[in-house]
Amino acid sequence: MSTAVEKTFAAPPEVARLQRPALIVGAVFLLLLVAGIFLPHGTGQNQVPGITQFFRSYLLGFVFWTGVSVGCLGLLMLQHNIRGAWGMVIRRVLEAGTRTLPLMLVLFLPLAIFGLPHIYEWVNPQGFHATERSIEIINSKRGYLNVPFFLIRSFIYFALWIGLMYVLNLWSREQDRTSEHGLIKKMQRVSGPGLGIFILSVTFASIDWVMSLEPEWFSTIFGLLFVAGWNLSAFSFVIVVMFWLSERRPMNEVLLPRHFHDLGKLLLAFVMLWAYFAFSQYLIIWAGNLPEEIKWYLYRTRGGWGWVGILLPILHFAIPFLMLLSRDLKRNASKLAAVALAILVMRFIDLVWIIVPEFHKGAFAMSWMDVVSPVAIGGLWLAYFAWQLQQRPLVPTGDSRLAEAMEEHGGH
Amino acid sequence: MEHPHQEERVHATEPVVEPGYTFSSVTDKISSIVLRRRTPLWWFAGFAVAFVLAQVLLLSITYLVFTGIGIFGTNVPVGWAMPIINFVWWIGIGHAGTLISAILLLLRQEWRTSINRFAEAMTLFAVACAGIYPVFHLGRPWLAYWLFPYPNTMNIWPQFRSPLMWDVFAVSTYGTVSALFWFIGLIPDFATLRDRARSRPFQWIYGMLAMGWRGSARHWARYEMAYLLLAGLATPLVLSVHTIVSFDFAIGIIPGWHATIFPPYFVAGAIYAGFAMVLLLTIPLRKLYGLEGFITDRHIDNMAKVMLATGLIVLYGYMMEAFFGYYSANQYESYMIHNRQFGPYWYYYWALIFCNGFTPQLLWFKFFRKNTVILWFIAVVVSIGMWLERFVIVITSLHRDFLPSSWGMYQPTIWDWSMFLGTLGLFFSLLFLFIRFLPMISIFEMRTILPQAEIEEEAA
Numbered sequence: 001m002s003t004a005v006e007k008t009f010a011a012p013p014e015v016a017r018l019q020r021p022a023l024i025v026g027a028v029f030l031l032l033l034v035a036g037i038f039l040p041h042g043t044g045q046n047q048v049p050g051i052t053q054f055f056r057s058y059l060l061g062f063v064f065w066t067g068v069s070v071g072c073l074g075l076l077m078l079q080h081n082i083r084g085a086w087g088m089v090i091r092r093v094l095e096a097g098t099r100t101l102p103l104m105l106v107l108f109l110p111l112a113i114f115g116l117p118h119i120y121e122w123v124n125p126q127g128f129h130a131t132e133r134s135i136e137i138i139n140s141k142r143g144y145l146n147v148p149f150f151l152i153r154s155f156i157y158f159a160l161w162i163g164l165m166y167v168l169n170l171w172s173r174e175q176d177r178t179s180e181h182g183l184i185k186k187m188q189r190v191s192g193p194g195l196g197i198f199i200l201s202v203t204f205a206s207i208d209w210v211m212s213l214e215p216e217w218f219s220t221i222f223g224l225l226f227v228a229g230w231n232l233s234a235f236s237f238v239i240v241v242m243f244w245l246s247e248r249r250p251m252n253e254v255l256l257p258r259h260f261h262d263l264g265k266l267l268l269a270f271v272m273l274w275a276y277f278a279f280s281q282y283l284i285i286w287a288g289n290l291p292e293e294i295k296w297y298l299y300r301t302r303g304g305w306g307w308v309g310i311l312l313p314i315l316h317f318a319i320p321f322l323m324l325l326s327r328d329l330k331r332n333a334s335k336l337a338a339v340a341l342a343i344l345v346m347r348f349i350d351l352v353w354i355i356v357p358e359f360h361k362g363a364f365a366m367s368w369m370d371v372v373s374p375v376a377i378g379g380l381w382l383a384y385f386a387w388q389l390q391q392r393p394l395v396p397t398g399d400s401r402l403a404e405a406m407e408e409h410g411g412h
Numbered sequence: 413m414e415h416p417h418q419e420e421r422v423h424a425t426e427p428v429v430e431p432g433y434t435f436s437s438v439t440d441k442i443s444s445i446v447l448r449r450r451t452p453l454w455w456f457a458g459f460a461v462a463f464v465l466a467q468v469l470l471l472s473i474t475y476l477v478f479t480g481i482g483i484f485g486t487n488v489p490v491g492w493a494m495p496i497i498n499f500v501w502w503i504g505i506g507h508a509g510t511l512i513s514a515i516l517l518l519l520r521q522e523w524r525t526s527i528n529r530f531a532e533a534m535t536l537f538a539v540a541c542a543g544i545y546p547v548f549h550l551g552r553p554w555l556a557y558w559l560f561p562y563p564n565t566m567n568i569w570p571q572f573r574s575p576l577m578w579d580v581f582a583v584s585t586y587g588t589v590s591a592l593f594w595f596i597g598l599i600p601d602f603a604t605l606r607d608r609a610r611s612r613p614f615q616w617i618y619g620m621l622a623m624g625w626r627g628s629a630r631h632w633a634r635y636e637m638a639y640l641l642l643a644g645l646a647t648p649l650v651l652s653v654h655t656i657v658s659f660d661f662a663i664g665i666i667p668g669w670h671a672t673i674f675p676p677y678f679v680a681g682a683i684y685a686g687f688a689m690v691l692l693l694t695i696p697l698r699k700l701y702g703l704e705g706f707i708t709d710r711h712i713d714n715m716a717k718v719m720l721a722t723g724l725i726v727l728y729g730y731m732m733e734a735f736f737g738y739y740s741a742n743q744y745e746s747y748m749i750h751n752r753q754f755g756p757y758w759y760y761y762w763a764l765i766f767c768n769g770f771t772p773q774l775l776w777f778k779f780f781r782k783n784t785v786i787l788w789f790i791a792v793v794v795s796i797g798m799w800l801e802r803f804v805i806v807i808t809s810l811h812r813d814f815l816p817s818s819w820g821m822y823q824p825t826i827w828d829w830s831m832f833l834g835t836l837g838l839f840f841s842l843l844f845l846f847i848r849f850l851p852m853i854s855i856f857e858m859r860t861i862l863p864q865a866e867i868e869e870e871a872a
Contacts, residue, residue, distance in 0.1 A: 137741050140741040141739065141741050144739060192776070193776075196724055199728065200728070200731075203728075203732070207739075216741075218736050218739055218740050219672045220671045220672050220673035220674075220729075220732040220733065220736050221672035221673045221675075221676070221732075222672070223732065224673070224676060276651070276655075276675070276676070277675075277676065280655070280672060280674075280675040280676070281672040283659070283663075284659070284662045284663065284670065284671075284672045284674070284675075285672065287573075287663040288663065288664075288665045288670050290665055290670075292742065
C-alpha cells in the first residue's frame with residue numbers, strides 16, 4: 001500500500017526544478033560575497049577591511065537562516081504536542097526544514113574558525129579599540145565569554161537540534177513504512193521535553209551569537225524574543241511554501257481553506273507574541289533609562305536607524321495584525337501567503353536592526369554585502385530544502401490521524 | 413459548522429462527561445445541589461471557619477483605618493511588603509478563571525465547560541481579595557477616588573507615566589469584565605433555578621437574576637453573541653493585567669525588579685498559581701458532591717498539564733534571572749542574585765525553587781497527574797511557592813539595595829498576617845456561599861456537550 005500512497009503524495013516536479021536555480025543564485029551570491037573580501041568598505045573613520053565586513057554580513061545571513069531551520073524544529077515539536085489538523089498538513093514541510101540543520105552546521109564553521117575576532121569585541125578587545133571600562137567588563141565576563149567555551153556551547157546547540165531533528169525524522173519515516181500507532185506517542189514524548197530544550201538552546205544561542213556583540217548589554221527577555229522570532233520566521237516561510245504547494249498536485253487536493261484559516265490564526269498569535277516581547281523589552285529599558293542598558297536602544301534609534309525602528313511596530317506588527325484579524329484573508333491562501341512573505345521580510349529587517357547598528361554605533365550604514373549574504377545563504381538553504389522535501393511524501397501517510405486532518409469538515 | 417467532538421474520536425482518552433447522562437439528569441444533578449439536597453454538615457463547618465477568618469479581616473481593616481499603616485511591618489528600606497505580595501498573589505490566582513472561560517472558549521477546548529463557572533467565581537473572589545490591599549495601603553482609603561482622573565479644584569491629576577496608575581485601570585477593568593462575563597454566563601442557569609425552585613423567595617430571587625430569560629431562539633442568538641464578544645474582550649485582559657503588575661516592579665530600577673523578562677514570567681506565574689488553586693478546590697469539591705461524572709480525570713489531567721507548562725516558563729524566568737545576575741558583570745545585579753541565594757533570606761529562595769521549580773517536574777509523569785491526592789498536595793505546594801516567589805522578589809530586592817548603610821531586614825507584624833488570613837477567610841466564605849446558592853457547573857453548557865446534543869445537530 002505504502003508505495004502507491006507515497007507516489008500519490010510525492011512532491012511535484014516543480015520542487016526538483018527549484019533546486020538548480022536556487023543553488024545557482026546561492027553560489028553566485030556567495031562568490032560576490034567572497035569577492036567583497038577584497039574590496040574596502042565604509043568611508044573615513046568607519047572604513048573596515050573586507051574580511052571584517054564579510055563576517056558581519058555573514059553573521060546576519062547565518063542567524064536569519066538558522067532561525068528558519070531551528071524555528072521549523074520548534075514548530076514541529078509544537079505540533080506534535082498540540083496535535084491539530086494544521087500540524088498534520090505542514091508536518092512534512094517542517095521536517096524538511098529541520099533537515100537543513102546539518103547545512104547550517106557546515107555554514108557555521110567559517111564563522112567559528114575565522115570569523116570570531118572580526119565581529120566579537122570580547123574576542124579581540126584591542127582590535128575594537130575597546131575603552132578601559134569595556135575591557136574591565138569583558139574581563140569580568142571571561143568565565144562565560146571566551147572562545148573555547150563559546151565554540152563548545154555552539155556545538156552543543158547544534159548537537160541538541162540535530163539530535164532532536166534526527167529522531168523525529170527517523171520515527172516519522174518509520175511511521176510511513178509501518179503505520180505503527182505507538183510512534184505517535186513516541187514523537188509526542190520526545191516533543192514535550194524537546195520544546196524545553198529548544199527554548200533553552202535558542203535562548204543561549206541568541207545570547208552568544210547576537211547579544212554578546214555588545215558585551216556590556218544584557219536583557220533577560222532577549223532569549224524569548226528569539227524563540228518567538230525564529231518560530232515566526234519559520235512559520236511565515238512554511239505558509240508561503242504551503243501556498244505554493246496548494247497550487248499544485250498533490251497538495252491542491254489536500255489543503256483546504258480551513259487549514260489556512262488555522263495557520264493564519266497561529267501566525268497572528270506568533271505576531272502578537274513577538275510584539276509583546278519586543279514591546280516589553282523596549283518599555284522597561286526606556287523607562288529605566290540606565291546608561292548600560294539604554295545605549296543598546298540609542299544605537300538603534302539614532303542616525304537613521306530610528307526610521308527602521310518605527311517601521312518595525314508598523315510593518316512587523318500593526319499592519320499584519322490588523323490584516324490577520326480578517327477571517328476571509330486567513331481562508332484565502334494567496335493573500336495569507338502574501339502577508340506571511342511580508343512578515344518574513346520584516347523578520348529580516350528586524351534582525352538587521354538588532355545586529356547591524358552594533359557595528360556602526362549610532363550611524364546609519366549598511367553594506368551591500370548585508371543584502372548579498374542572506375541571499376547567498378538563502379539560495380543554498382532553499383536548494384537543500386527543496387532536495388529534502390522530495391525525499392518523502394508531502395503528508396505523513398502512515399499517521400492514523402491523517403484521514404481526519406484531510407476531511408472537508410474536520411475538527412481543528 | 414465544525415464539530416468540536418472530532419477530537420474525541422481520535423484521541424479517545426477519558427471523556428469530558430461520563431457516559432450515561434441525559435439532558436434532564438444533568439440538570440437534576442447540578443441544580444439539586446442548590447435546590448434539593450440537604451446542606452451537608454461539612455459545608456456548615458467549613459463556612460463557619462471561613463466566616464470567622466473573614467471577621468479577622470474586618471477587625472484588621474478597622475484597626476488599620478483607625479491607626480494607620482504603621483501597624484504593618486512595612487518600613488524603610490522595605491517600603492513595599494506584605495500588602496503588595498498578597499495583592500499580586502491574589503490577582504495571579506484569578507487568572508486561571510479568565511483563561512479557562514475566555515481563551516479556552518475561543519480555542520474551542522470543550523473540556524473547559526464543566527470547570528469554567530467555578531473558575532470564574534474563583535477569579536472574582538480573588539480579585540476582590542486583591543483589591544483590598546492597594547486601597548487600604550493608601551493610608552487614607554477614603555481618598556481612593558483620587559486615583560481616578562476627574563476634573564477637580566485641587567489640580568490633582570494622576571501620574572499616567574506610573575504603572576501603578578495603569579494598574580488601577582487594568583485591575584478595575586478586569587474585575588468589571590470578569591463579573592459581567594460570569595453573570596451573563598449564569599443567566600440561563602438562573603432561569604433554570606427559577607423554574608425549579610419550590611420556595612417562593614427563591615423563585616423570586618432567581619427570577620430577578622434571570623432578567624426575564626425565557627430561552628427563546630432570539631434570546632439564545634443574542635446571548636451567544638454577547639458571550640463571544642465578552643470572551644474576546646476578556647482574552648487580552650489575561651495578558652494585560654499581570655503584565656502591568658509586572659511593570660509595577662520592572663519599570664523601577666531596583667536590581668531584581670528591573671528585568672525585561674518580567675511580563676511573560678509574571679503572566680505565566682499567574683496562570684500557574686491560578687491552575688494550582690483551581691485544582692486545590694476542585695479535587696475535594698468533586699469528591700464531596702460526587703461530581704466525578706462532570707469533572708472527569710481528563711479535566712484534572714489537562715489542568716495538571718497546563719500547570720506543568722506554565723511552571724516550566726516560571727522556572728525559565730528563575731534561570732534567566734540567575735544567569736543574567738552573574739552574566740551582567742554589574743555589581744548590584746550580581747549582588748542581588750547572590751543575596752537571594754546566600755543572603756539572610758536564602759531559605760525563602762531555596763524553598764521557592766523547591767516549590768515552584770522542582771515540585772511541578774513530577775507532573776511529567778502520568779502517575780502524579782492521575783493520583784488526585786498527590787496532585788492536591790502538589791497544588792498546595794505550588795500555591796505556597798507562588799507566595800514565596802513574590803516575597804523573594806519584593807523583600808530581597810528592597811532590603812539591600814545600592815547603599816549598604818541603609819540596608820535592613822523586614823519583619824512582618826501580626827497585622828500583616830491577620831490581613832492575609834482574613835482575605836483567605838473572605839475568599840473561602842464567598843466560595844462556600846457560591847457553591848451553596850449558585851450552580852457551580854454551567855447546567856446549560858453541560859447539556860450542549862452531551863453526545864445527544866451532537867446527534868441532533870448532525871440530523872438537522
